[in-house]
Amino acid sequence: MDKNKHLESVISTHQITKEKTLFDKYVKKKNEVKEALEENYGSDLYYPFNSGSYAKNTAINTKFDFDLVSPFKRNAFGSNGTLKEMYEDVYYFLYEKYKDVAEVKKQKVSIGLEFYADSDGDVIKIDVVPGRELSQDQYREDENLNLYVYYKYGNIDAGSERIKTNVKAQINNIKDRATAEKDSIRKIIRLLKVWKNTKYIYPTKSFFLELITIKAFDSKSITGSIWDKLETVLQYIRDNVTKESFTQKDPGNSSNDLADTLTSTEKQQLSDDMKNMLERIEENDENLKTYFPENTKFKKEDTNNNQYGKNSGMPIPPPKLNFG
């Protein structure tokens, strides 16, 4: 088996453009939610923006991350308003607005909207992240925000109001580096996300994987084929994530340590998973396919045993179709 050929295929079959229709639906929904927030909160709100994978250019098509950050002004909930009040207020607004068409859930630092399947069976998920500037007009200067931690988030306690982070700086950091490293980082990040998505629930946030990949590229010379690079990054994670001295400085706020978003047990699990993965692939190349599956929906056949797609039941033509 050619490991590099397989990995390139994993990357190309998960490319976002291929799920364009679904992606467009996300964008449309995201804009709807954004407009609803703007309408409801008016001038208490700065311009909500998308910080999900789309903006970070690392999205994979099996699952989109759409985070809609909603930056509130300092006095949006009164001069004594707490972050908890902000979080609850946004929750109730979204709940009242969307309860009939979506599951509205309280999540770590966001409010999750999971819209019921549409006629195509697609489920759109959007996470709204309410944040508030630290002091009046300060957001305009540095774009830092306080988020509310609804429940325990790694080593950060529930109810805590400590996380503050310049989300836009996070996005830019990934963008700049990715360009400089000629797409290598993006490819590895995409592969790690494909791997994370093979798991039903995994404590490691995608954002953590993105940053640790960048850190690996920072601390080591990572060269060679795509497999060489991936192997080096996997080894780096295996060897470093559990170290006492390991920190993940948040590019948005250097006093914020993202390593704290994982408990030590979760870090150990991540390290063990990397160790196992490397050993299994060492034993047998084919195991690479288990950890990094292609998106079968778009797999290209190299032989001519192609078939027309099998249909189930009687196909109904789309009701209206336009030709030029």
Place this chain on the structure above:
Amino acid sequence: MILKIEKIGLSLEVEDELLNKLLEIGKTHYPKEFGGFLIGYYSENNMHLHITDTILPKKYQASKYNFERSTKGIENELVEFYAENLRKIYIGEWHTHPDNSPIPSATDISAINTIINSKKTSIANPVLLIIGCSNTTVDFGFYVWFENKLYKYE
């Protein structure tokens, strides 16, 4: 007539009588575009497609550069074909390009995308027949959408 795409190994057979009928119908609408639904069935091993019939739209709008058809009123015909022993189904669409070559336009490609993305349609490889016609000449091209690309049958 049997046509094939060497590169992906898929083939198609169309009844000459049907093809001639479509060319004739296309000509009667000249210089406006016209088109309809293609009906057929796949071979047992799913590598060969046999196109046998057409359903003509009951409702449509057409100009020289545009053709929009609706499925209104064709439901019964679809069900009747499906009820046949061979279970004939909707497999694609055809339309004309008056005074133009039978090469898919951007609008045609986006129509194909609408077909493959519609859950109810449930065909992964729709076929597109384009008939290029003028007062004096006629030409045609069969295409199939396969693995994110449009291939022409030769």
